[in-house]
Amino acid sequence: xxxVTLVIDGHDVAGQSxxxxxxxxREHGIAIPTLCHLDGLSEVGACRLCMVEVRGARRxxxxxxxxxxxxxxxxxxTDELTDYRRQIIELLFTERNHVCAVxxxxxxxxxxxxxxxxxxxxxxLPALNPSAGVDASHERFGIDHNRCVLCTRCVRxxxxxxxxxxxxxxxxxxxxxxxxxxxxPWGESPTCTSCGKCVQVCPTGALFEKGRAVAExxxxxxxxxxxxxxxxxx
Amino acid sequence: MAKPRLATIWLDGCSGCHMSFLDLDERxxxxxxxxxxxxxxxxxxxxxxxxxxxxxxxxxxxTEDDLRRVREVRAKTKILVSLGDCAVTANVxxxxxxxxxxAILETAYASGVTGASAAxxxxxxxxxxxxxxxxxxxxxxxxxxxxxxxxDVIAEAxxxxxxxxxxxxxxxxxFG
Numbered sequence: 001x002x003x004v005t006l007v008i009d010g011h012d013v014a015g016q017s018x019x020x021x022x023x024x025x026r027e028h029g030i031a032i033p034t035l036c037h038l039d040g041l042s043e044v045g046a047c048r049l050c051m052v053e054v055r056g057a058r059r060x061x062x063x064x065x066x067x068x069x070x071x072x073x074x075x076x077x078t079d080e081l082t083d084y085r086r087q088i089i090e091l092l093f094t095e096r097n098h099v100c101a102v103x104x105x106x107x108x109x110x111x112x113x114x115x116x117x118x119x120x121x122x123x124x125l126p127a128l129n130p131s132a133g134v135d136a137s138h139e140r141f142g143i144d145h146n147r148c149v150l151c152t153r154c155v156r157x158x159x160x161x162x163x164x165x166x167x168x169x170x171x172x173x174x175x176x177x178x179x180x181x182x183x184x185p186w187g188e189s190p191t192c193t194s195c196g197k198c199v200q201v202c203p204t205g206a207l208f209e210k211g212r213a214v215a216e217x218x219x220x221x222x223x224x225x226x227x228x229x230x231x232x233x234x
Numbered sequence: 235m236a237k238p239r240l241a242t243i244w245l246d247g248c249s250g251c252h253m254s255f256l257d258l259d260e261r262x263x264x265x266x267x268x269x270x271x272x273x274x275x276x277x278x279x280x281x282x283x284x285x286x287x288x289x290x291x292x293x294x295x296x297t298e299d300d301l302r303r304v305r306e307v308r309a310k311t312k313i314l315v316s317l318g319d320c321a322v323t324a325n326v327x328x329x330x331x332x333x334x335x336x337a338i339l340e341t342a343y344a345s346g347v348t349g350a351s352a353a354x355x356x357x358x359x360x361x362x363x364x365x366x367x368x369x370x371x372x373x374x375x376x377x378x379x380x381x382x383x384x385x386d387v388i389a390e391a392x393x394x395x396x397x398x399x400x401x402x403x404x405x406x407x408x409f410g
Contacts, residue, residue, distance in 0.1 A: 097331075099328070101319055102329075116409075119404030121377035121407065127331070129328065130332060
């Protein structure tokens with residue numbers, strides 16, 4: 001690992017070769033909004049909220065999947081980037097049925113927090129209002145696709161940490177859905193270990209534990225990095 | 235100078251935003267010292283008056299009557315405020331949109347517990363095909379999301395509105 005020096009938002013910072021812009025920025029206290037990223041899981045660049053401007057690049061780059069390079073000049077916040085981020089949040093809200101008032105994750109939701117942080121007061125796009133469906137066949141957990149933002153944290157935590165790989169994504173664009181065991185109802189899944197990691201890492205109320213009421217929330221345990229660290233030691 | 239004329243209107247919502255407005259408590263004295271409340275569920279006025287300065291709209295646009303009323307209110311109001319998530323996003327009333335009004339009415343009436351054989355066809359306004367936020371049918375000047383927006387948020391917004399300013403609600407209010 002060699003040391004790489006670069007400039008982020010006018011600050012001289014140092015990282016290691018192979019490290020992402022996002023990781024180096026956060027180590028230096030520079031905030032970049034994210035949704036699909038979760039410390040301890042692989043990066044997929046699914047949500048695009050962490051897009052930053054890199055001098056010389058023709059388009060914004062996702063900070064989570066772009067490695068730092070010597071003499072790189074990165075800008076994390078411009079009016080244009082903020083505008084893109086607001087558009088992403090608007091698309092996510094209007095693509096499915098995000099009704100905060102009756103959601104289990106109300107006030108514990110990363111999508112809701114991002115909307116507030118980006119100063120969203122309303123959406124100009126008309127809502128699609130799809131019938132996205134709910135799978136409540138599992139004894140302890142449920143998934144409400146109306147609230148899913150396709151971050152794929154559930155897919156990754158299940159495959160990478162639990163090692164079960166129960167979750168996957170089926171379909172494309174607005175038809176895309178996270179699925180269990182190639183479309184088997186979750187309750188009949190032969191691979192699910194009922195560990196609940198997918199529920200823990202879900203940023204919205206899409207994955208939930210049964211028996212919890214509106215806004216009763218989801219426990220937030222940032223334990224994935226600890227599991228990763230333990231895996232590496234053993 | 236005459237006091238600014240304030241109105242409120244209740245479309246398809248639960249009245250929670252009006253309850254939150256009442257939660258201004260003693261601050262209501264300040265509001266009514268500065269403004270005249272000319273229309274709304276809290277006022278005994280049958281017709282929406284002309285020349286209203288500020289109208290707070292609670293609720294989504296769900297029926298033909300909602301649509302007629304919000305258009306009238308818009309025509310007679312200088313500053314229209316979408317108050318709360320139903321007005322801003324359609325929120326809970328909008329949850330019928332994936333199903334459509336026919337399925338909703340059949341479930342609620344014909345196969346419901348009321349014993350009715352069909353949905354009522356007179357005395358109640360017809361449901362629109364889709365529940366819409368207010369700004370989908372008329373221009374809106376200020377958005378105040380929240381379910382409901384807290385009394386503090388409403389107080390801050392009204393304070394600025396009565397001072398003749400358009401409040402920047404971007405970091406004041408949030409959904410849910």
